[in-house]
Amino acid sequence: MPKLIRLYITHVAIGFGIAGCFVAMLLYFNIANLWHLVSGSDIGWLAVLILWLANGVVFAGVQFAIAVMRMKDDDDEGPRGGHRQRIMQPEPQVIPVRADMRPRNAFGHQR
Helix, strand or coil: CCHHHHHHHHHHHHHHHHHHHHHHHHHHCCHHHHHHHHHCCCCHHHHHHHHHHHHHHHHHHHHHHHHHHCCCCCCCCCCCCCCCCCCCCCCCCCCCCCHHHCCECCCCCEC
16 A cells, blocks of 8 residues: 555544544533433434544544645755845936926816
8 A cells, every 4th residue: 555545544544533532522521512412312323423524524634734744855955045136126216307297186286
């Protein structure tokens, strides 16, 4: 099995395990009276299954994303930072403006 597939399956399983612990804690601590709602219904197990699957998808995605971002890429190929090219800085220019060319306001009067 390729290493990337093994990495994916491992971290998705870890994510679903964390989601299982999360849902168990939600039920144990009775957050939002969840234990009463689940235990009082005849299809409460379906609600727990859907809650676990939904949280499992989220936790598995986050777990795999963290695993991928922590992967190390060694680039020991010399200095980094690209080519430092000079940017041309334009010289300020003086532009003569006649006094009678002053801007006018909305009513046509000079400011």
